Amino acid sequence: KAFVANIDAANPTLNAYVTQTTDKALEMARASDAKLAKGEGGALEGAPLGIKDLFCTDGVQTTAGSNMLRGFVPPYESTVTANLWADGAVMLGKLNMDEFAMGSSNETSAFGSVVNPWKSKTSNADLTPGGSSGGSASAVAGDLCLAATASDTGGSIRQPAAFTGTVGIKPTYGRASRFGMVAFASSLDQAGPITKTVEDAAILLRSMCSFDVKDSTSLNVETPDWTQSLGKGVKGLRIGVPKEYVVDGMPAEIQKLWDQGVEWLKAAGAEIVEISLPHTKYALPAYYIVAPAEASSNLARYDGMRFGHRAEGTTSLTDLYETSRAEGFGKEVQRRLTIGAYVLSAGFYDAYYVRALKVRRRIAEDFDNVWGKVDAILTPSTPSAAFAIGDRQIDPLQMYLNDIFTVTANLAGLPGISVPAGLDAGGLPLGLQVIGKALDEATVFQVADVLE
Numbered sequence: 012k013a014f015v016a017n018i019d020a021a022n023p024t025l026n027a028y029v030t031q032t033t034d035k036a037l038e039m040a041r042a043s044d045a046k047l048a049k050g051e052g053g054a055l056e057g058a059p060l061g062i063k064d065l066f067c068t069d070g071v072q073t074t075a076g077s078n079m080l081r082g083f084v085p086p087y088e089s090t091v092t093a094n095l096w097a098d099g100a101v102m103l104g105k106l107n108m109d110e111f112a113m114g115s116s117n118e119t120s121a122f123g124s125v126v127n128p129w130k131s132k133t134s135n136a137d138l139t140p141g142g143s144s145g146g147s148a149s150a151v152a153g154d155l156c157l158a159a160t161a162s163d164t165g166g167s168i169r170q171p172a173a174f175t176g177t178v179g180i181k182p183t184y185g186r187a188s189r190f191g192m193v194a195f196a197s198s199l200d201q202a203g204p205i206t207k208t209v210e211d212a213a214i215l216l217r218s219m220c221s222f223d224v225k226d227s228t229s230l231n232v233e234t235p236d237w238t239q240s241l242g243k244g245v246k247g248l249r250i251g252v253p254k255e256y257v258v259d260g261m262p263a264e265i266q267k268l269w270d271q272g273v274e275w276l277k278a279a280g281a282e283i284v285e286i287s288l289p290h291t292k293y294a295l296p297a298y299y300i301v302a303p304a305e306a307s308s309n310l311a312r313y314d315g316m317r318f319g320h321r322a323e324g325t326t327s328l329t330d331l332y333e334t335s336r337a338e339g340f341g342k343e344v345q346r347r348l349t350i351g352a353y354v355l356s357a358g359f360y361d362a363y364y365v366r367a368l369k370v371r372r373r374i375a376e377d378f379d380n381v382w383g384k385v386d387a388i389l390t391p392s393t394p395s396a397a398f399a400i401g402d403r404q405i406d407p408l409q410m411y412l413n414d415i416f417t418v419t420a421n422l423a424g425l426p427g428i429s430v431p432a433g434l435d436a437g438g439l440p441l442g443l444q445v446i447g448k449a450l451d452e453a454t455v456f457q458v459a460d461v462l463e
C-alpha cells in the first residue's frame with residue numbers, strides 16, 4: 012500500500028509507469044500475507060516489483076513503449092515474470108521504456124519521457140533516468156517499487172542504474188530466458204534486475220534466471236545463490252583495468268571515479284592489473300550494425316496484419332503494411348530498421364553485417380585472452396552523469412556514444428553490473444561497472460559488494 016501511495020503521488024511527475032495494476036497488486040499482496048502468516052512463502056514473498064513493459068504479462072497490457080503495441084494484452088506470461096510470481100513477488104505495474112528498448116534516455120517512448128528523481132545542484136532541468144530501462148530505474152530510485160525488472164541489449168540495465176544511483180546487473184547471455192520478452196536484438200538481449208542494493212540484485216536475479224526449453228539460447232546450468240558471494244571481500248582477486256576504456260574526451264570526474272574504485276579495491280586487498288582489450292574501439296560501430304540488423308528482422312512481424320497496430324482506410328496490402336508501420340513506429344525505431352535493412356541488403360551484407368560479426372568475435376577473444384590474468388574487470392559505467400531531457404535528442408550519434416563502456420559485455424555475452432560509486436560536481440550519481448567471465452556472476456557480485 013505504501014508503494015501504491017507513492018506511485019499515485021509521484022507517477023504524474025516521473026511518468027515511470029505506463030500501466031498500474033493496483034487491484035492485482037493488493038490481491039497478490041494479501042495472498043502473500045496469508046502465506047507468510049503460516050510461515051510459508053517463496054524467496055520474494057510479498058516483494059512489490061515494477062515490470063519493464065517488454066515482459067509479456069498475461070492479461071495485462073504490454074507495449075514495449077510503442078504505439079505499435081498500444082493496447083496489446085498478451086495471452087501468456089514471460090518466463091522471467093512467471094519465475095518471479097512463483098517466488099511470491101507482487102506486480103505493481105508495467106514500466107515505461109524507450110520504444111522497443113532502442114535508446115539511452117527513455118525519450119523514444121511513445122508514452123513520453125521518464126523523469127529522473129535526481130536533480131542537479133546546478134540546474135533546475137528535468138534529467139533523464141537513462142534508457143532504455145528508464146522507467147525501471149526511475150521507479151526504483153523514486154521508491155515507486157522495491158525493485159524492478161529490466162533488459163539490456165547494449166547497456167539498458169547498467170546505464171540507467173548509473174544515472175539513478177541504483178544497482179543493475181546484466182547476467183551472462185542465456186542465464187535468463189527471453190521467452191515472452193519483446194525482442195530487440197535476440198543475440199544481445201538479456202533480462203536482469205534494477206535494485207537499491209547489491210544484495211537485492213543477487214536475490215532478484217536468482218529468481219529471474221532459469222533454464223527454459225522455450226528459449227533455444229537458454230543455458231542449461233544451475234542458478235547459484237549469489238548472496239553467498241557477499242561479504243567475502245576481494246583479497247587476492249586480480250582486477251583488470253583496460254587501458255582502451257580511457258576514451259577521448261572522457262570527463263575528469265569519470266577518470267577520478269574510476270581511480271577511486273581502483274583505490275577501494277586495492278585497499279581491500281585486490282591486485283590491480285593493467286590489461287589491454289585492443290578491439291574495444293570497434294565495439295560501438297559493430298553494435299550499431301548487429302543490433303539494428305537483428306531488429307529489422309525481429310520487427311518485420313509488426314506488419315499490421317499478423318501483429319501490431321493496423322492502419323485504417325488503406326487501399327492495398329502494401330499500403331496497409333507501409334501505413335501501419337509508419338504510424339506505429341517512432342523515429343528512432345524507423346532509423347534502426349532502415350540501418351538494419353541496409354546492412355543486411357545483398358550489396359552490403361559482407362561489407363557491413365559479416366564484418367561486424369567478425370569484429371564481435373575479436374571483441375569476445377579480447378576478453379578470453381585476459382581471463383588468465385584477471386578475475387574481473389573494472390570500468391566506469393557511463394561516460395557522464397544523467398543529462399537533461401532534450402539535451403541530446405538532436406544528435407543520434409552523440410546518444411549512441413553513451414553506450415561506449417557497456418556494449419562490449421553484450422557483444423561478448425558476459426555479465427556486467429553497475430554499482431553507484433560516487434557523485435559528480437552537480438551532486439548526481441555515477442556508477443562503476445564490473446565485468447566478469449561467462450557464468451561467473453559470483454565474482455561480479457563479490458567485487459560489486461566491496462564497491463557499494
Ligand code: GLN
Nearest residue numbers: 112113114164165166167
Ligand atoms: N542504448 C542502446 C541502444 O539504443 C542499448 C539499448 C538497450 O540495451 N536495450 O541500442
